[in-house]
Amino acid sequence: MKITTLVPDTEGALAWPPFGQNKRSIVAVGNFDGVHRGHQAVLKRTVDLAKSYGCRSVVILFDPRPEIVRQYAKDHDGAQLPKDETYTDAEALTGIDRRLKLIEEMGIDYAIVIRYTLEFGAKSYQYFLGQLVGKIGLRNLVIGKDARMGAGRAGNVDSIDSIAQATRMFEVDVVDDRGPGEVRVPLTDSDETAEALDKVNDPDSGLTKAERRALSKKTPNRLVRAWSSSYVRYLLSRGRVDEAAEILGRPHVVEGVVVGGKQRGRTLGFPTANVAGDVQGYMPADGVYAGWLVDVDPETGEERRYPSAISIGTKVTFGEPEARVLEAYAIAPLGEDGKPEWLDLYGHHTRVEFVKFLRPQVHFDGADELVAELRRNVEQTRDICK
Structure with missing residues (x-):
């Protein structure tokens, strides 16, 4: 999948990539945050139509999410969301890299990532549709039943289809992406x-x-x-x-780099990987979960999966209530000595997959009680992930 990132100018206009005139495009537009089953229905229809008509399949998505840009402006006297790394969208289910990977797995040919700005958001849906037709050869626009676009979210399914019918320049394909009501x-x-x-x-x-x-x-x-x-x-x-x-349609995931901690888990017999370093993905509620830690080799991209007891929360048992952290105890295979292999994951990019909630975070009176509960959580994880 070819990926192009577009940054609007100060007037909100885009310098679209040259797609050529030999093919037209089947286009899906949206945030695609999480790439859930509703999104997957839209993406599958886009790919199927492109194959049927001999067109290219194109997804247009926005980063950051429009609602975050608008909310930031509301909270900061109309200011634009900073372009640097000082602002993190903690509400996003998936980071942009994860979204693009999932979209690529659906078979899409091209992805256009538009940096959403206030100026771009002020453009009408009529203007945007004209750009799609004139710049990338829109043949079919694939959207969900509740889709909206343009300034004030004025462009709904009916108004978009009215333009399609009046101009006969493109068609609208509406997908039921809502699920069971x-x-x-x-x-x-x-x-x-x-x-x-x-x-x-x-x-x-x-x-x-x-x-x-x-x-x-x-x-x-x-x-x-x-x-x-x-x-x-x-x-x-x-x-x-x-x-x-x-x-x-799959376990929820967060991703990040394993960083060094106080190594308290190692002294208790449960060495954990502290996943931090610009974590991407929505952090579930505090608690202990059964799931998987996926170690991604930084050179080859090869993945190794380990059943893991995952903890999210603060370390109140040890008097550290201020920092919310994610730690994963990976259940490593046994070595020749009958002991679990030591996993050196420091600096590795990892993916944490959540399978089942085990228990809420609780305060233990001491390390012995905590170790006994951790042992129980590890056995639960083995059973769930076997």
Whole structure:
């Protein structure tokens, strides 16, 4: 997949790459944060149409996410989001590199990454569609049912299709990317509101329609698509990584570089890899999880996978409540001496995959209690990941 990054000028205009006139393009546009099953449906349709018509398949995505740019401007008197590394999008499910890798795996030919700016966001959807037709030879625009684009998000499916019908320059292909309807997520983060809306969302909860409606009105919430980045983000924020994986079509992942720590885990018999160094991906709720640590060889790109007990949270047992960290105890194979092999992962780029929530973070009275619980968590992980 060929990747091109475009940075708008001060007026929001783009210098589009020369695609040539010998082929037209089937284009999908969006954030594709998480590349969940709804996104995958759009991408698959894009690839299928491109093959059918002998066209190139093109994905246009935005980095940073438009909502982050707009929110930053709102919070900083209309200022543009900084271009350097001083601002991290902690709400993004996937970093841009991960998104592009997943999109490439779907068979897309070209990816155009547009750095979203306020000036670019001020362009109308009519202007943007004209650019797609004139600059990259748009034949079919593939979008989800709730897609919107352009200034004020004014370009919805109906208005975009009206332009297509009037100009006959391109066609609109609408994909049902919503999954099994809509679900409600709470506006406040508490166990009580989450439990109440779980009952509202569950058709087998035993509630009548009237009871479900009353509980919904009582609990502040908003509707989101069942297949959406918003709902995946909510599930992860509650530690429900297995449910999030069903929507993503794979385990949720964060990536980062293994850095040195205080090596307290080694003294306890559980040496952990501290994953830090510009972590990419949404960090699930504090707790202990079963999953995988994937070590990526920096030279060959070869991957080695280890079942891992993963901890996210603060080290309150040792009086260090201020820093939220991710540590993974990789269950290494046994060596000739019958002991687990030592894994030297310092400086390695790693991927952490979350499979199942094991327990919340708790305060232990001492190291002995902690070690006993860690042993239990490791055995749970072996069983889950075997």
